[in-house]
Each structure stands twice: as structure tokens, then as C-alpha cells.
Amino acid sequence: MSSGTPRPARWWQTRPRSTWRGSPVDENVRGLLEGRNFAHVATLMPDGAPHSSVMWAGLDGDRVMAFTGSPDSRKARNLAADGRVAISIVDSDNPYRTAQIRGHVAETRRGAEALEAMDRLAVQYTGEPFPWRTDEGTLYLIDVDWSRFAELPFTHPG
Template sequence: MAFLTADDIALLNEPQLAHVATIEADGTPHVTPVWVDTDGEHVIFNTAKGRVKHRNLERNPVVAISVSDRANDYRTLWIKGTVEMTTEGADEHIDRMAKKYLDKDTYPFRKPGEERVIVKVTPTQRLSQG
């Protein structure tokens, strides 16, 4: 059954910033902004191996994600989900995200030796209240 609505997918297809919360080793929350993408079923973002988010998700593959329209605080998506990660296609994916967010053909912030990771989130719950 589809979880994401047409409105959710429209929001995710725009260059809006998502804020992704994960759980640290000590049980405290971590939240940072990420570029976001969707295949119509999953919420997808891209990180790099060894970053805090990646390490947290290797240990505990659950996330909460909040996306707001920059121009309208009330046009939002808040979900929780479980995560699968892959390096396959992750370099091409971050380049596509650079196109979407920066209108650049290649991701300009790549670091030497950095290994990119696609994080595919299967939504499990809609957060209805802050």
C-alpha cells in the first residue's frame, strides 16, 4: 500500500531541505539537514561512510524525517521509517541531487576518499503532532 501521498511526493520532488533525526550510541538524538529525494515509495537521501548519521544508522536503522516547504511552514511531511543503505549508484545519485538542489552536473563538495551512501527510508509512521 502506498504510504506517501501525491502531496508528499510533490514536496519531496522539490529542492526542499529535510531534517533527519537518528539515535546516537548514548541514546541521545542527532538531527541535521539533508537534501532529499523520492522514488514515490521511499524517502531517499545521500550521506557518506563514517559520518555521524551513517554510523548511527549502521547501529540503529531508524529515522524520523521532517520536511518543510521553505515558502510555507505549514506544507510539511513528518514521518518515521526504517532504513536500508547501499553504496551502489551512490556517486551518481549525489550528482543528480546536486543537479536538483544546485543546478550543477557534479556534486561540488566531494572530499578525497569519501565513499557515498544512498539511504532508502521505508516510511512506517506518519507523525501527526509535534
């Protein structure tokens, strides 16, 4: 294609809506976090390589909640060393609706406070309180630095 030729229209691309630091979480991103949609949470390994885990995620105000059961888990050790995270969420009913979030751990909770939040997440995802009671679990509250929602105009056959 020469420099004077216009680019073909890309009907399949949507213009994602982004929310930047200091702004509340976009209502569409919030909707995905309030549903039963699994999140892929990426942390950084000591050598800088990405580490991704599928997990439940929800909201505590404008902060994203994520939970890990053991302080010795790879995810917990990564977050202790570097609190930056990237999160992607896919709508379980329509996988062409997605959200991406970048942020950092702003607060951690343990013990009864963490279990109370974990119960809220478990009820959100399963309808029942979290069945495994442990004082070792850590709740991570993540401040959102950037988020984006995108929806493509496809129909999922499932």
C-alpha cells in the same frame, strides 16, 4: 473548564493526513520531497539521544533518499547501529506546509550507484551535478513506515 463545557473551536488546527505502512507516500509529502525543501533527518545516538542533521532528501520510487559523505560521520555510525529515522520537511515557499516521516533504512548504495543518485539530488536542489566525487559516500534508501502532511491556514510574509 468543566467536563460539561465543550472545547473552544481551534480554527488554526488542520486535520493532518497520514499514510501508514504499506501505503504509497501521500501526494503532498511526495511533492515536498520532489522540491527544493530541506529535510531534517533524525537518527539515534548510541545512548538513545536524538541526532538531527539538515540535508537534501528526495525520492527513489516510494523510498526516501538521503546521502552521507563519510562512513565515519555521526549520522552514518548511528544508522549502522540502528536504521530507524524520523524526517521533517518544511516547504521553502510556505513554511506552514510540512511533512513528517518515520521509517527505516532498507538499502544502502555506495560507489557509482550512490554518486548517480547524489547527482539527481544535487540537480534537484542546485540545478548542477554533485561537485565532490568520492567513493566513500553512502546513499540510504528509507522505507516509509508512516508519514503525515499538514498545512496551516497562514500566509508567510516572506
